Amino acid sequence: MASWATRQAMKLGAMKLLLIHQNFPGQYKHLAPELARLGHEVVALTPKVKKPALWNGVKLLPYAISGGSTRGIHPFLTDFETKILRGTSCYQAALALRQQGFQPDVILAHHGWGESLFLKDVWPKARLGLYCELYHLTSADFIAFDPEFSQIDSVTEPLRIRMKNLNNRLHEEVMDAGISPTRFQAGTFPEHWRDRITVAHDGIDTDLVKPDPQAKLEVTQGRILTRDDEVITFINRNLEPYRGYHVFMRALPEILRRRPHAHVTLIGGDEVSYGSRPPEGQTWKQIFIDEVKDQITPEDWARVHFLGRVPYDRFLSMMQVSRVHVYLTYPFVLSWSLLEAMSAGCAILASDTAPVREALTEDDTGWMVDFFDRAALVDRLCALLDDPATRARLGAKARSFAQDTYDLRRICLPQHLAWVEGLAARTPRAPRD
Template sequence: MNILFIHQNFPGQFKHLSVALAAQGHQVTALTLRVKEPATWRGVRVLPYGVQRRGGQKLHPWLLDMDSKVTRGEACYHAAQKLKEQGYHPDVIIAHHGWGESLFLRDVWPRARLGIYCELYHLAGYPHLGFDPEFQSRDPGAEALRIRLKNLNNHMHFDVAQAGLSPTSFQADTFPQPFRDKISVIHDGIDTAQVKPDPGVRFALGDRVLTRDDEVITFVNRNLEPYRGYHVFMRALPQLLRARPEAQILITGGDGTSYGAKPPPGKTWKQIFIDEVRGQIPDEDWARVHFLGRIPYDRFLDMLRLSRLHIYLTYPFVLSWSLLEAMAMECAIVASDTAPLREAITHDETGRLVDFFDAAKLVEEVCALLDDAPARARLGAAARDHIVQTYDLQNICLPQQIIWVEALARLPVPDLPV
């Protein structure tokens, strides 16, 4: 079977599925912006496409998002046309459609089945919008309209896609009927054979080496920003450092913005909240706070292996892989009591949940667990068992994903909408 993957940053969420399908003998190809030259990666033919820059044009600000998606869709369409001229015809196309790349691919190959990775449908009501009153839009009514327009790309794909794939029920359930019934909930998978604890882990940090004997608290964002609770964590930090005089705080994440509002020009959310709390923290305590930036994956895993307690906070939004990886490492977890977390964590069984905005309660729960080794061990063991039973890559998720692809290939292909 000819299988075409579409992802601007391939492999992304398809890094395991694409390789597994190639290993089964399928002819697997990927179109992506990530590479500049054709390459072969673990049996997958990876082909580049480029987006042509256009001259400035006047657009309503609410349409900028859709304009960028149509631009990528057009570029991917032309790359697909060239592949078709070379005799290439995919049986199945699997796309992360969030950037618009797959908008016009069935216009090139109308008989191909299209499956889309359904990361999120943008809901304009609370708590998806207006969850955090501190970062409310100056015009909430107009913001709701802008958010609704972000779904134009989703709706255009509903007409051409035969099936969807979503990693969590929370994400799938944001999508409206009738397309929701076409979405299978299968997580990307956690490689629990690799992501597992190691009591002997050692972690170099400046001129010292941390081990499991040290009291290490970890906090991870892709980028340090309010959407992932960075502001709440930082506001809890002065009290946490006072309460835990031996704790080392390891913070991983970049300085940019992945989600939500951008910081004021010339500033970063990271520095804004450092500046807010720094005056409350003595120098000797601040020396125990370590901003690691973005680190290689193997070092990231060692950091989680080292962690005595992991803190994870998020708005009602896409669940981070890092939370599930921390659970697979048998970390004791204190997390926000928000909808995505309730799917992954049962309170006091596989972690502890606290109100997202309650920094004092966060510190109280963290300290209670740090003082209770049997509770940490119980929660950590149950967390890993839950990941193994529910999110394991090789035994649970990847086999289900392959079944999903095979079922997609058998679906009837309706004519394109006129």
């Protein structure tokens, strides 16, 4: 009997696909090579490469971003101007590609940076499938969730956010179908989008991300941590308030005081991925280190390990030695790291916020706590560290849920391929005047 992948290729037929992502492969890391493996011609336009290349069967073609921001432009237009610059630059590259005879049947794009704004003007008969990551909302949960870091001018902030959605709104006019990784993210888009948006996560390789009783993690000063150590883990792409870094750091002195043998390991960079920037010349990471360090003895501080950004195998080792993984987030895009922690069988203590509740169920696949309640965070963390039976139960259920819901090969990749099949069968929407 033919494999599922072979049957899928037969259903799709040989197609030409164009993929657009400013940081390719991004969310197409698994989908793009699989489409190429199934016999489709897959081309990617991205500014990430400087010359044509071949990656896992995908033809990578560079394009350069031309132009620069206008000095003195109205602040509401700054964000949209950058998207126009990317959109017109990608448009020029698309024209050159069309002149070479390339006619895609399907275009897949993460439209968040504006690159795909004008692609339907180049190929009006192509089907455009968008990665619908987030629609910016003006409700208090989004623009004023954390009063400490809310915009000062709360009157005009909703106006700026509404203008920030210009890119989303223009893409809606030409989008044939969309895909969102979570129900929370899909739910941020207006209702008239949602009948065209499929919810399917990018997928977690649960065969790779799994418990390992023999895992070891080297931290500062050459110390090796194992499953025998009391390890508390915390991970952000960048250490910043949107992901609760400030809440965790302010709880750190009490955590170290109450857990004299614990090691706290943190992964994350010094930059800003989301939200407001720190004062000029500073980083959120250092700001909150400075805020709490005087409350921590040198001996206790030696048990805190900032690992920065690390290779994936080291990240995986950290998940595998974790005794409790702490995950905090504003109501925003759910981090892959939470789902990877679940797949690794971690006992998880997370913020009780909307995106988290989609993946975690209280006292089933993890424990949750109010994002701002540092005392409850410390109390529940300590209780979980003192309860190995509960940790084992939560970790096993979390892994099982990850396997059943987010497994890459068995669940998510087939969903994405089926979505591409459905997209290819749609009647394309032409650009509107």
